[in-house]
């Protein structure tokens with residue numbers, strides 16, 4: 084393969100590049116039904132996608148978006164309904180068949196192998212005879228060519244995937260799928276872990292693919308980017324089709340209303356007055372992390388919500404990780420209730436009453452084959468045990484039920500395997516797990532990643548409630564509206580330093596955005 088060759092251009096696509104309204108849609112799904120034990124995930128859903136469009140698929144957590152796409156990509160077979168590609172009926176039983184039909188999928192949970200290199204991941208499972216020989220030089224060269232087309236400059240093909248930040252892993256995943264030259268590209272929440280800048284980069288890539296006539300199905304909970312970037316949208320609610328609409332002239336409110344079936348008046352209901360924060364529970368002085376954080380000092384009060392934001396790589400994640408003992412190269416002093424402490428491991432952190440939910444859910448998050456109930460109560464067994472000397476089933480059941488209700492986890496029951504939950508509902512279980520623990524400083528990195536608008540409001544209310552009970556909460560997020568909505572104080576990191584601190588109500592989105600981008604005043 085010559086590097087100058089357009090890598091993703093299917094030769095026979097070029098001829099069909101005209102946007103012809105009379106031509107059959109490139110993809111038609113009709114009357115799709117999918118049942119799982121105890122629930123109907125899809126109930127007669129239609130989806131029609133045109134060549135050369137970015138088509139959004141929208142709906143609340145558990146609405147059936149991923150299930151519909153897994154049917155298209157051969158992971159699940161539908162119970163009823165039919166699928167046509169370019170007007171021809173197809174049946175797709177295996178992922179391999181979907182790929183052969185030109186359907187490529189970037190799944191909600193990344194499927195990369197952390198121990199393998201970037202290049203090996205991209206060409207993993209490609210057998211010789213498919214036109215590919217497992218030849219390291221060839222693989223490396225094709226990887227470079229792929230990245231060149233994606234305008235990705237800073238990923239080394241020889242690097243181990245596990246060492247890359249999440250956003251770069253996402254790009255590797257996309258490169259991997261594009262290397263199959265799909266004519267229909269499915270992206271299941273690709274932007275959830277991305278900051279604004281990387282999202283913009285992704286959309287530049289997608290617009291380029293659209294120009295080439297590729298149909299893109301795009302799942303996201305972020306209405307702003309959907310409104311700005313997508314041509315049409317199909318909305319699902321509770322496994323049913325609501326409608327398919329043109330994005331032209333649609334407002335965010337209308338989109339929210341179509342999605343949740345009602346108006347969401349009070350998105351952030353707790354924009355109350357500042358909580359008092361006289362009681363300092365955590366004091367950080369001159370904290371530095373090698374290459375990531377420089378000389379940061381601040382305090383956190385009892386019952387306060389501190390939001391930390393910044394561009395990706397500004398140091399906020401490393402700062403949070405340092406407070407939980409999972410960051411190398413930390414210098415400086417940390418005091419808990421006035422006493423200097425050393426936090427060198429999560430264990431020490433937890434003993435000091437500090438908990439962290441990181442952005443790497445896969446590593447720390449859930450045990451897929453265990454039930455929702457077990458997953459929620461797992462880390463707190465120790466706490467239950469302390470109370471009763473043995474696991475008091477009644478109490479545990481009550482706590483789990485409470486937690487599932489508070490976070491509105493959608494599952495057939497608390498006994499089903501957590502892996503059968505939708506992405507957003509798994510995220511709620513992870514949150515529930517942490518909230519059950521008896522810790523008084525809770526740190527969350529991107530807590531509402533992948534969570535729908537309605538549920539977000541509930542989680543914010545819940546965090547606010549916890550703060551009112553006296554817990555101190557630190558939320559690290561690149562989502563400025565989220566940070567503005569929940570924080571009593573907002574810390575802005577820029578270029579590894581803590582550059583600004585705003586009080587609640589003191590700053591609007593625009594000012595915060597320029598602070599995040601480095602403006603000093």
Ligand SMILES: Nc1ncnc2c1ncn2[C@@H]1O[C@H](COP(=O)(O)OP(=O)(O)OP(=O)(O)O)[C@@H](O)[C@H]1O
Nearest residue numbers: 119124144145146147148149150503504505506507
């Ligand atoms: N393998 C499975 N077994 C049992 N139930 C399942 C399975 N896969 C999905 N479900 C259920 O089907 C419903 C739809 O899930 P799906 O993953 O399609 O939601 P989603 O719209 O992608 O939500 P999210 O925004 O949270 O990712 C959910 O109630 C989910 O629990």
Ligand SMILES: [Mg+2]
Nearest residue numbers: 149191505506
């Ligand atoms: Mg999903």
